[in-house]
Amino acid sequence: MSRETDPLLGNDTPNAQPSRLTKYLREEITPAHGDLVLLFCYIITGLLDSSAVFIWGSFVSMQTGNTVYFGLGLVGAEDDRWIKSGVSIAGFCLGSLCFASFHRLFPARRRWVLCASFLFQALCVSLAALIVTVFQPGRDAPLSWLVLVPLALVAFQSSGQAVTSRVLNQASLTSVVLTSIYCDLFSHPEFLSTKVVRHADEMRRLGAVLCLLLGVILGGLWAHSTVGMMGALWTAAILKSWIFVAWLAWEGKSEEDV
Numbered sequence: 001m002s003r004e005t006d007p008l009l010g011n012d013t014p015n016a017q018p019s020r021l022t023k024y025l026r027e028e029i030t031p032a033h034g035d036l037v038l039l040f041c042y043i044i045t046g047l048l049d050s051s052a053v054f055i056w057g058s059f060v061s062m063q064t065g066n067t068v069y070f071g072l073g074l075v076g077a078e079d080d081r082w083i084k085s086g087v088s089i090a091g092f093c094l095g096s097l098c099f100a101s102f103h104r105l106f107p108a109r110r111r112w113v114l115c116a117s118f119l120f121q122a123l124c125v126s127l128a129a130l131i132v133t134v135f136q137p138g139r140d141a142p143l144s145w146l147v148l149v150p151l152a153l154v155a156f157q158s159s160g161q162a163v164t165s166r167v168l169n170q171a172s173l174t175s176v177v178l179t180s181i182y183c184d185l186f187s188h189p190e191f192l193s194t195k196v197v198r199h200a201d202e203m204r205r206l207g208a209v210l211c212l213l214l215g216v217i218l219g220g221l222w223a224h225s226t227v228g229m230m231g232a233l234w235t236a237a238i239l240k241s242w243i244f245v246a247w248l249a250w251e252g253k254s255e256e257d258v
Helices: 020-025 034-055 063-074 081-105 111-135 145-167 179-186 194-198 200-223 229-249
Strands: none
Touching: 020 111, 034 145, 034 200, 034 229, 063 081, 081 111, 081 145, 111 145, 111 229, 145 229, 179 200, 200 229
């Protein structure tokens, strides 16, 4: 005969073991080949930045250019590009603070942590894409929340890629800048010899340049098409979702091995 204090479910005991799914999500992923994810992120960066510069007039990932635009605005630029650039810088900085805090609060390489990070990034881009799809602000649209909010959302999420490069111990592959990569690539003592292909770091740098260039071409095609920014944003949201799926399937190690 049951009593009022008996648990309603048979497995509701203090010693209940976590489910297999819970254990899987709490695994720490192995950082091996994580550079492939960051190189893929360079494609997304090129896609978003090229289309954003053409249509919105500011970058959403590479903040060096935005800093130049913002500085020019402070000394009397006639257009509103400096305002958009300032919003993008602010969004990126706030995102860096939030994503870094998230990875410090929880074990940074846990499967669920990386999945949550990229799922949130995908949701930010999707929300921006939804706003652009519904209200369809054109290239010459006046400065309003229809431009500033999507721009801030995309800049915010792009910082998550840079933070991930630190999590995976691939600080050189920030997925948002190329200047230092160009310097390191072309200053390598064996760059002009066939021996350079033996250096994994050099191949990563070259891959970063080519991936960003590919993304820029894709973004340019979208920007010059009839769908414009809407197509670029939805494409980026899909690509971010692919990374989320990749982390779900990534090789990991159990908590006992951590």
